[in-house]
Amino acid sequence: MRNRTAVRKILVVEDERDLADPLVLRLNADGRFAAEAAYDGREGLRRALATPPDAALIDLDLPELDGWSLCRRLYENPHTRGTRVVVMTAWAGRDLLRRALAEGVAKILLKPFEEQEMLDALAGEPAAAEPASARREEP
């Protein structure tokens, strides 16, 4: 069991700095998270492998390494398999939702999204399946 009182490490991967920075600010202000940003897919992967985060907030349109590929690389690597992956995108569509579920994504956020929605999504349990009861105990 994870210690629920511990601060969760969050990696935000978003090439739009204007969005990434206020999101990181919001996450760090919340108290439950310690967030940092990477501004392209390759950098995101490098940081994630160097220090596996508890959760990653990943934009799907990324330079260098696109969001889907990054999700897959995180899932395929034993060090980051347990990272809870939340994706954000400005592309709406049911196909997207289906693919996200197939890729093991915990939550998909359609831009512009509510901050609370993002906080809830990242506060959820990591990707490794845990009993539903454990999930319900989340703050």
Next chain:
Amino acid sequence: MISCFIDKACGGSLKYVVEHVSRLAEGLSLLERGEHDIVLLDLHLPDSRGMETLDKVRAKSPGIPVVVLTNDDQEEVGLDTIARGAQDFIGKGRIDPIRLRRAISFALERERLSRQMESVVEGSPDGMIVVDPGGVVRYANQAALALLGRPREQVLGSAFAFEAAPGKTTSHALSPAPGRELCVEMRVSEIDWKGAPARLAALRDVTETRKVEELRAEVRERLRVDQLKDQLLNTVAHELRSPLSVVKAIVATMHDGLSGPLNDDQAQFTATAMKHINRLTRLLNNFLDLARLESRSARVSRRPVDALGLIREVSEGIRLANRGRPIVFLYDLPASAPLVQVDADMIAQVLGNLLDNAMRYARARVLVRAACAEDAVEVSVVDDGPGIPPDKFADLFNKFVQLDRPRGGSGYKGTGLGLAISREIVTLNGGRISAENASGRGACFRFTLPLAAAARLQEVAHAKSNGGP
């Protein structure tokens, strides 16, 4: 003497009834009765001589085989009679019962075969036209006449309108009647016609096939345009969402004091900005929804759905979101309802829209009602607000129509697209949507959800078992 031979000749298995006349005029009047199978014809009669005799008989009864009895054994006379349509000839000097019988049998059989061949060509669904080397039409079957829209006597002997080049397939436009346009495909082959080279033009009506092909091309083109439109919509959506998300994240950060404390004015301004950013987001989402619905590029995935479960889930969500408001939520739902065949996400959006509206206009109460009809479940959302002004009914479900907002509202402003979206969705799901003023006060919005096929069958079975003895 001939009669005598015929009597002898007819002694075999073939049965004949013979009528004998000695003048052509008598013969022709007998032929009028149409009872004869064959004519044995002497060319030299008291009232007619030579080939003329044969021509007259052929003209009178073109379908009856003729065996000519020639005065002598002259081959050329005999062959001439064949060329003029006689089936056979026998020299009188060489006549005997066996020959005569054989000649009659052969003539009958030849006539039968030639009629059979003719009927094959004549009855062909494709037009068949024989054109001589001079370009003159020598033969045209029924189908050809129908395609040309002209009677046989006009077509035969006239010049053929199209260049008949063997081995090529060509397309032609024909108009057999005013206002009737046909597209005809022509193939030409070389044949022998009455001993001379000629061309056979086969004409096939491909009007319908072409129409189908054109229709297919049109459908392909429309799909392509729809895809382009869809792509454009997605791109526009993406381009609008990205900057909007940045603005929202930054203003929210400021508004929540994450970038430093705000004075009262600043707090008020950022709150107003947030309200409008949220409105812009709703407007964008609604606008894109509606564009997708109207262009029919929205994917509708209709499955059997538990209507009551869906209604409870959506209504509870809205009720919880409005917990702070002094509005009572009432349900009037049947204990059970058959499955409906709808796209659950889309219908949830409709019910959400209607409930949102009701919450905005209601004074004290919102009622969600469901009832089972013969082929659908009918859902109503009723509020106790001011109701719909009579002059607004006509375009209530049109785009950007908003009723006067209730006084003292929460400041939530609609997009004017909710009802238009709802109507599109309900229609796409095979239902109907309508609005009326509730008895007493308030508005009532109603929509139907068609029953799933399985549920319909069950209903039928149920009705039968109930109605049975």
